[in-house]
Amino acid sequence: MHALARLSPEIRQYLLVTGNYWAFTLTDGALRMLVVLHFHSLGYTPLQIAALFLFYEIFGVVTNLVGGYLGARLGLNRTMNIGLGLQVLALLMLTVPAAWLTVPWVMVAQALSGIAKDLNKMSAKSSIKLLVPDSQQGTLYKWVAILTGSKNALKGVGFFLGGALLAVLGFTGAVLAMAAALALIWLASLVLLKKDLGKAKAKPKFRDMLSKSRAINILSAARLFLFGARDVWFVVALPVYLSSVFGWDFWLVGGFLAAWVIGYGIVQSFAPRITGKQNGQVPDGRAAFVWATLLAGLPALIALGLGTGWSAQVVLLGGLMLFGVLFAVNSSLHSYLIVSYAKEDGVSLDVGFYYMSNALGRLIGTLLSGWVFQAYGLEACLWVSSAFVLAAALISIALPRHRDTARQA
Numbered sequence: 391m392h393a394l395a396r397l398s399p400e401i402r403q404y405l406l407v408t409g410n411y412w413a414f415t416l417t418d419g420a421l422r423m424l425v426v427l428h429f430h431s432l433g434y435t436p437l438q439i440a441a442l443f444l445f446y447e448i449f450g451v452v453t454n455l456v457g458g459y460l461g462a463r464l465g466l467n468r469t470m471n472i473g474l475g476l477q478v479l480a481l482l483m484l485t486v487p488a489a490w491l492t493v494p495w496v497m498v499a500q501a502l503s504g505i506a507k508d509l510n511k512m513s514a515k516s517s518i519k520l521l522v523p524d525s526q527q528g529t530l531y532k533w534v535a536i537l538t539g540s541k542n543a544l545k546g547v548g549f550f551l552g553g554a555l556l557a558v559l560g561f562t563g564a565v566l567a568m569a570a571a572l573a574l575i576w577l578a579s580l581v582l583l584k585k586d587l588g589k590a591k592a593k594p595k596f597r598d599m600l601s602k603s604r605a606i607n608i609l610s611a612a613r614l615f616l617f618g619a620r621d622v623w624f625v626v627a628l629p630v631y632l633s634s635v636f637g638w639d640f641w642l643v644g645g646f647l648a649a650w651v652i653g654y655g656i657v658q659s660f661a662p663r664i665t666g667k668q669n670g671q672v673p674d675g676r677a678a679f680v681w682a683t684l685l686a687g688l689p690a691l692i693a694l695g696l697g698t699g700w701s702a703q704v705v706l707l708g709g710l711m712l713f714g715v716l717f718a719v720n721s722s723l724h725s726y727l728i729v730s731y732a733k734e735d736g737v738s739l740d741v742g743f744y745y746m747s748n749a750l751g752r753l754i755g756t757l758l759s760g761w762v763f764q765a766y767g768l769e770a771c772l773w774v775s776s777a778f779v780l781a782a783a784l785i786s787i788a789l790p791r792h793r794d795t796a797r798q799a
Contacts, residue, residue, distance in 0.1 A: 553644020
């Protein structure tokens with residue numbers, strides 16, 4: 391505690407924001423795996439499971455747009471704490487007797503969870519912009535990469551936690567345990583998080599929710615296709631395929647997907663080194679285009695490999711590892727670019743608009759993951775994924791380069 395007191399106020403706030411984000415992410419990842427595996431075991435079809443997340447993604451789209459506005463008016467500390475509180479409520483909604491766990495009830499609980507997740511993420515990402523001087527872009531890139539990478543690593547731990555808790559405590563016990571733990575984090579955050587962090591000096595108007603920046607609009611469109619490309623096969627199709635085709639149990643599905651996301655998060659944390667920051671470089675639009683192009687053909691190659699009669703486990707699991715590395719670098723680049731492009735006063739408006747596109751991509755990917763997998767199989771999901779990444783790469787051509795930024799200065 392004494393060592394914490396000696397840290398600068400900015401570092402202390404960064405640690406608090408990151409700690410809140412970590413705690414939330416654990417419950418979010420665990421809940422996702424709990425819902426997929428529990429309702430698959432009850433005989434729900436892939437499309438029905440995807441429908442359970444429909445409100446989660448729809449309300450994520452709305453929340454990012456409105457949440458950026460609320461963060462600029464109320465302060466990011468308040469939007470982050472509202473997110474934590476709503477997640478506790480969403481978890482408690484799922485502790486009702488099994489007979490009450492109808493599809494509409496679960497969809498409403500997932501809607502609250504979607505609102506909570508995106509309020510929390512928007513608040514955390516926006517806060518970093520305010521804690522690092524604008525002249526220190528390399529430091530900003532490093533801090534964003536650490537926050538994003540550690541979050542995704544913990545989301546992977548959450549996947550494993552969800553599978554493990556389901557096997558040990560059952561669905562209701564697992565959800566209740568997570569609600570109790572997160573409630574304690576929420577109470578601590580209410581006391582410790584700095585008041586008025588991120589509140590805009592000039593009160594934003596409601597129309598300011600829509601970004602006026604060409605760079606942010608282009609990056610948001612690329613983000614939509616990038617995350618649609620991941621979720622079109624990862625959200626529903628992959629865990630159901632591993633369970634039904636490979637015959638894996640809850641522990642193995644949860645453990646494998648946890649390891650994948652943990653590795654993905656670790657790569658994100660080291661993305662600045664991979665993309666050349668050690669040589670004094672920070673990424674621009676050209677880097678986003680190059681890395682998206684490298685990723686674009688990989689899902690199609692996995693689909694071709696599955697259709698050739700080769701070992702499905704070698705092709706799918708090996709391809710998934712490589713996909714994770716390349717996707718992690720792409721995601722980390724985007725996360726840095728949005729924070730870099732965003733204006734400091736009312737930063738949450740720009741970040742919220744960008745993550746609205748992110749949530750819309752997840753929504754499209756989630757729906758397609760259930761429908762395409764049920765109708766055409768995993769290989770079709772992979773072909774759609776490749777097409778989406780290619781679209782993200784082509785859109786990224788229009789992103790600003792360093793020389794463009796210098797001319798505008």
